[in-house]
Amino acid sequence: MVAIEDIRARAKELLESGKVRSVLGYRRGTASVLAEPAFVTAPEDTAALVLDATCVENLALYLVNEKKRQKTQRSQDTRPLAVVAKGCDGRAITVLLQENYIKRDEVVILGVSCENGGMIDTHKLSRALRGKAATGAAFDGNGGIKVAFTAGETTVPAAEVLAARCLECTKAYPLVSDYFFGDKIDERSYSPRFTAVSAIAEKSPEERSAFWAGHFERCIRCYACRAVCPMCYCDECVVDSTSFIVNPTTSADEKACRIRWIQRSASPSENAMYHMVRAIHLAGRCTDCGECERVCPVNIPLRLLNTMLEREALEMFEYAPGLDPEQPSLISSFRDGDPNDFIR
Amino acid sequence: MNKVPEAVETRNDKNEVQDFEPKVVAFLCKWCSSAGSDLAGVSRLQYPPNAVPIQVMCSGSVSPMYIMSAFNKGADGVLVSGCHPGDCHYLKGNFYARRRIYLVQKLLKFIGLEPERFRMSWVSAAEGVKYAEVVTDFVKDLKALGPQRKLKAKV
Amino acid sequence: MEMILKKDRLGEWAAKLRGSAEVFAPVFADDSWNFCKVEPGAELTFDHGNTVRPAKGFVFPQREVLYRFRQESGEAPQLTPTLPADGPAVVFGVRPCDGRAMVRNDKVFTCGFADPYYQARRDRVVFVGLACNAPPSPNCFCLSVGGSPHAGDGLDVLMTELDGRYHVKALTAKGKEIAGIAEALFDKAGAADSSEVEKVHAAARSHPQRSIAAMEKVAEGLKRNFDSPQWDTLAQACIGCGACTYLCPSCHCFDINDEVSSHSPLAGERVRTWDNCQFPEFTMHTSGHNPRNTTGARLRQRICHKLLYFVENHNIQQCTGCGRCISHCPVGIDIVRVANVMEEAAGQ
16 A cells, blocks of 8 residues: 555655755645645645545656756756656656666655556546536545546546556556555556557558547647657757747748748648657657646547557567666667568 | 548649659668669669659668658658668668668558558669669559548648 | 527527528537537537637637738739638537637727738627536636626627526627527516526526635736746646647737748748747747746746736736636646735735
């Protein structure tokens, strides 16, 4: 059992001893049923830390954001950040370590096990409540999730409301951590890995084309998926093309003809380009935290794109991201046995 | 949402109906495949002129963006061609290409693009004949598939 | 013009309207409620709380072509205007907060300079509002910003759900027209109906909502605390996704880009798209300097625009209290909480 008091105590100790400059965890929010990210600097505020089925955010994102923030701020507090990390979050941190975006001594990982069964999926919750807003959600200890909403409360079978990635999870705890809370649970008995993406892959090409065309048509290019992804840390994204160097001698023709890979406006072809570019840049790096799908305001099933490539990486190249900070990245490594039959 | 009506037949700039001629964008590595295509030319081999060659230093330098952008701008088919494994001028570039292009191919297929529109080949500087064959077969297959509409920007 | 429509006749009204307009209503699809075209024969019910995407999309679309251009070499460029030519649309189920936001958008797009693209769409769309008998969302706060669960501003018709029937009040000429199309379906509203509406509206107003204590003090607090480090703390979790802005019924910033499809001859479109002050590059200069390069600065901008600058410029709150930015923020940033923090800081 993950005892939240243990996490709070450890966080308090780390802050009191001055070992870390801040603890990133979860606390109850005012905005929705979900917990919100907490940036705790005062030891007494650790009492507000929580850990339950609503702690869906991937806090690895804030390691990236804090690092970027440090560049613009004057104070150079170089102490590490402590971060509460579930399995998928911990793998994301490992990828950041592997890519040298952060150094091992810049982070103190408070690994937690998702013993109860995982995190709720807000879209599935919305589906179960037919669009009504939930105000609370918790495991009832009996294979169900008790959901409270403004007009009352109801209990839903856990599998109906838990995130698909949690149902398919094969390692519900981080492999790399400084402190660990809970028991190491490997597999859950819900469904095999890649169930969701297999369903789409098995459709006919025409069905798949229509499926994705329908979704990309709705995309409003808010870039929430990119903003929430810890792996999308490029200072300038290829979609934005803002730092084209313009000086007094740049001709109008040059300015007009600069490379613009993807148009700004949200039309289906440009949206498809954006999502494909993002997916391929995440190949071998995405650890399926599911945040991209959660934050999408128009409910595009983005996870499918990333897990499809994750499945290929595993089946074809025996590569799984985020297991070991020393492993090479998928695309900057190769084996002699890599598939060759598709090449003439 | 503005919906552009699908063209039933292809028309040229003068709005005349014509046989569909697929546009192929071919990324050819400088040291092998581009030289191979030159050899095909110098040998006066006859093959369809539909492929626009773009010379890259190495097949390993072909970014997935080039491929997707080619489809976005209207290419009916995209070819990436490099040195044979073991013969890369930069020793390992084509091994990286092999892995990366495999993933791009899977992604394009997953989105619903016909997989036959995107190909990769190993063509050495001495294989002018092979290059001509690769392009000939590609153009033939693309003619059967028709114009690429799934990823093309609709303006 | 006040009428009564029996609930089971709502579908017939929509069917009559479909003869001359596209009919939209909240539909539950892909796990959320949004305005979608109502197919013939589809049931029309109003159990939607509020839609995720606001009604502003009908007058201010995400992507809009302003004109097309084409230039043969050596000749003058040809510009082809592309004013919207969509037919009339009727949108059911619009909440008063979205209607009031429309009034704010009208101020921006039609006062001073009348934006022809906005105006063309605004003229063609009819908003049929639905009063909120209970707050549609746990994050509603319309009362705090001068609104109400049964306000009619910006709407053409206001419907109120009563027992077994709707009270229907036409508020504008467009509203009268669409009610007139189906005159036979309506009954005249009597004194008993009117008093039930009064009761329902009064009950709706007294329903608890989230609240911001004193808006003038909030404005004062915002002015005084421009440089406060509080903003960085409040925005620490912000990921710059822009959901708050895109889903806000009164946010209206836009970008304009030329999308060139061919270079010879030069041809393309000038396209207007939504822009977002929460995007990091929103205020990026060509020199590379970015005056708002922190999430704190960008959050401050949005809150001040809504609760201070718009008030100073137009004398009304720009925020209409729909609560979407709160409900859909992935990390729980909460305008009500921020406003209350600023209100407390007003005295300092």
